[in-house]
Amino acid sequence: MFVKDRMSSSVVCVDPDTSFPEALTMMKEKGVRRLPVVRDGKLVGIVTELDLLKYAPSPATSLSIWELNYLLSRLKVSEVMKRDVITVGPDEPIEDAALLMRQHRIGGLPVVRDGEVVGMITETDIFDAFVDMLGLRRGGTRIVVKLRNEVGALHALTGHIKDYCANILSVVTLPVASIPDESYYLAILRVGGGDIPGLIKALDQMGYCAAEDGCGQAAS
Template sequence: MMVRNWMQANPTIISSDTLVSEAKRIISENNLHALPVVDNGKLRGLVTRANLLRMGHFVLRTQSTDEFNFFVTRLKVRDIMVRNPATIGAGDTMEHCLLKARELGVAQLPVMETDQVVGVISANEIFQLAAHCLGAWERRSGVTLAPVRLGPGVLGRIVDVVEAAGAVLQAVYPVGRQEEHTEWGYPEKKVILRFHADAGQDVAAALEAAGFPVLEATEVQHGEACQAGPAGGGH
């Protein structure tokens, strides 16, 4: 998955001379999370919704007319922006993007291509990606397995069990750190399964019978999702 396919493309940009009050208006009216600051075609900084909210709250707490007037009529983006912000390339993978955002502790990254800002990727886009992968918009049923040692053929056996139980499998996500290996040299990870089926509990029961303990199961019925515990645990 490439960043260019998930980013907010053609982002609104502002110059460093823009008034902070104007930047706040643009972000609020357009429901944005960040504005790249660009001067003469070059990325100079980043203004985020959090930046502006903190600044606005500070001004309101001072209850000073002079401070408020300065904020509205004189304070410019260059005075509060994050200078030389971390960026990500449009051709980078979403996996790399997630790692970089986590390592740097940032929620927004301008997206670059040949030194030009072509997008912004934020926690919102990452949330949308997670929702897409988990099938949130499709109302899929699902099962999460307890940590499984992922040796050769294990995922294939899990898939066979799910499909033999009558489900149409949509996605399989092993979740866990790659470095968490067992004494056999294979990682142990939880396995998230998403599928279309009328009886998700049948799938959970089949997995339990095949030796794959179920942590939780979610079954969609009549357009609604209901949570269930491990097979046999009831609602």
């Protein structure tokens, strides 16, 4: 799965000379929290709702509403935007975008090709992809197993699943937090069809289950 598969292609952009009130109004009307700043078709910055709110007047200000409106109307996006923009390419894996957001603690990335903004990908897009990767919208039964970190371990597991005529809807692997040497890893699967109760019982008897209460629930 790539960034282009999950990004929003309808990007709301602003010019550096856009005023503070115009940018804030645009965010509210379009339901977005960040605006790429573009000049001559090229990305030059990004402004977020938080950036703008930092410049909002304090309730304790002694200025009149007319004075405030005048001052804010003169404030340009170029004065509050971030110029060092973290971006991602449309053909990069979506997990790379997720890692960038996590490392830089940001909620969205402009998607850029040759300096031109072609999309936006946000934390919501990442969450949706995560939900789909785990197969949550496909139903089935969730099974968690512990596998030895060796060649053929996952293949052997899928063979047991096949023996019970079950279909693998999704599979995700991750380290076992309690085993720092990485000799085992967890596999989280969603399976459907076949004899699911029989499969879970068999996996439990073969020592696959990661939890004391078994691999999963017999009901989907």
